[in-house]
Amino acid sequence: MHETPQVKFMDKFSFTMGVLTISLSQWLILRQPNYFPMFWMAFTSVLWIYRFIDYSSQKFELFMLDYCYFVNLSVGIQTTLYPNHLEWFQANYVLTMGPIFLAIIVWKNSLVFHSLDKLTSFFLHAFPPVIMHLHRWKFISNDLPITDNDSLPLYTNFVLSLMIYGVWQITYLIATNILLKSYLEDKSVTTSYRYLMTGKKKQFVYKWAETILREIGILNEDEELNPDDILGKTMFCSVQLLY
Numbered sequence: 142m143h144e145t146p147q148v149k150f151m152d153k154f155s156f157t158m159g160v161l162t163i164s165l166s167q168w169l170i171l172r173q174p175n176y177f178p179m180f181w182m183a184f185t186s187v188l189w190i191y192r193f194i195d196y197s198s199q200k201f202e203l204f205m206l207d208y209c210y211f212v213n214l215s216v217g218i219q220t221t222l223y224p225n226h227l228e229w230f231q232a233n234y235v236l237t238m239g240p241i242f243l244a245i246i247v248w249k250n251s252l253v254f255h256s257l258d259k260l261t262s263f264f265l266h267a268f269p270p271v272i273m274h275l276h277r278w279k280f281i282s283n284d285l286p287i288t289d290n291d292s293l294p295l296y297t298n299f300v301l302s303l304m305i306y307g308v309w310q311i312t313y314l315i316a317t318n319i320l321l322k323s324y325l326e327d328k329s330v331t332t333s334y335r336y337l338m339t340g341k342k343k344q345f346v347y348k349w350a351e352t353i354l355r356e357i358g359i360l361n362e363d364e365e366l367n368p369d370d371i372l373g374k375t376m377f378c379s380v381q382l383l384y
Contacts, residue, residue: 152255159254162264170271174280181268182217188261195258200330206316207333208381209244209265211309212236216269220276225284231297232305234277237269239302240384247384310378318374325369334368334377350376 162184169177189205196202216237219229244250245266253259275281317325317332324330337344347366354360359372366373 151257155257155260156254158257159252159260162260166268166271170275170280174275175282177275178220178272178281181272182221185213185217185264185268188257188264191257192261200327203317203321203325203330203332204336206313208306208309208313209241211312212241213265213269215305216272220272224276225286227285227287228297228301230273230276230285231293232301233269234273235293235298235302236305237273241266242270306382310381314374314378332368334374338366338368338373338377346380347376350380 165180166177169180189210193202193205196204212233215229216233219226219233223229245263248262248266250263250266251259252263272281276283276285277287279285279287325332328335336342338347351360351366354366354372355362355364360366366376368374368377
């Protein structure tokens, strides 16, 4: 209470950048939407580089293997290199408007301007749906064969979307169980499944799963899910798939 009030330079920088980003994004979306994808990719690249450096210092960098980053890459590649690929666009549309956009609520992403970490998390989930919306209604010029009355077929609305998810899940398991296995022997390295299943941040769904597994005898009465064994990873994959 006796300290002199002060605001760190990084907080000032983050606050200024956050406000300017919101203002510039709105202007681009409303007045120059064709330039918004270029702004998004350049801005996101800078944020990801900063996040990797910041997270690496805390051994959090493997969070950047998570699904939201994968979908951001899918949107970036599709809209840049294959802008007229209808099925891929439709699948990306579903993935961004569904699990990625909803994650803002589920993970309580807050638009805290003085926190560069919170700003990055928010933009990570908010900008891809905006890109898809602008393409869907042709605010961004494209030759996608879509009319105002088109609907999403079951194949792209469900099957293809789950196939893209499956590609990520398999890649994630290969990366964490084979390629980075020796690195993950260090228990201080944090991954999504370690973060969500252990400690004070343990998610309700995993607590509920532990209760069910104890009732059917798979876990002992005082035993908890281990994020690093087969059962723990199976539960993680199942919860992710359900979401």
